[in-house]
Amino acid sequence: MLGSGADRLRADVNRLLAFLFHQGILDEQFLQLQQLQDESSPNFVSQVVNIYFQESEKLLRNLRSLLMERKLSDYKNIGIHINQLMGSSSSIGAKRVRNVCVAFRAASDQNNRTGCLRVLEVLEHDYCFLKNKLHELFQ
Numbered sequence: 001m002l003g004s005g006a007d008r009l010r011a012d013v014n015r016l017l018a019f020l021f022h023q024g025i026l027d028e029q030f031l032q033l034q035q036l037q038d039e040s041s042p043n044f045v046s047q048v049v050n051i052y053f054q055e056s057e058k059l060l061r062n063l064r065s066l067l068m069e070r071k072l073s074d075y076k077n078i079g080i081h082i083n084q085l086m087g088s089s090s091s092i093g094a095k096r097v098r099n100v101c102v103a104f105r106a107a108s109d110q111n112n113r114t115g116c117l118r119v120l121e122v123l124e125h126d127y128c129f130l131k132n133k134l135h136e137l138f139q
Helices: 001-022 028-035 043-070 074-090 095-109 114-137
Strands: none
Touching: 001 074, 001 095, 001 114, 028 074, 043 074, 043 114, 095 114
16 A cells, blocks of 8 residues: 555656646756765755755845845846856756746846846746745655
């Protein structure tokens, strides 16, 4: 009976991963990250993803802070933060977050504060969705 519970759990995990790939939330980089996990480091993926979440939340707070300043926004710093978030999102396979970062970068390159604020809202939403789904996956 224990085996069928493990099989059900594995099937649930596979369904969730298939959904995340189908929706463009994750890409093949996430699978490559999973391949680095073995018996000697059974929590490797969740540890890497938790570090990603900790760092990303700092970057998102900094981005919002930079954009909320009433004076001219610091687009150079915004670009640096976006590049960091884009790179770390790519490294864990967070495809949708990375793609939104590309749009954010384009708005930042044009010094478009309104566009940046709009894209930041989408970025925060997609980031929260990713975080919730990966949290669900690791449970």
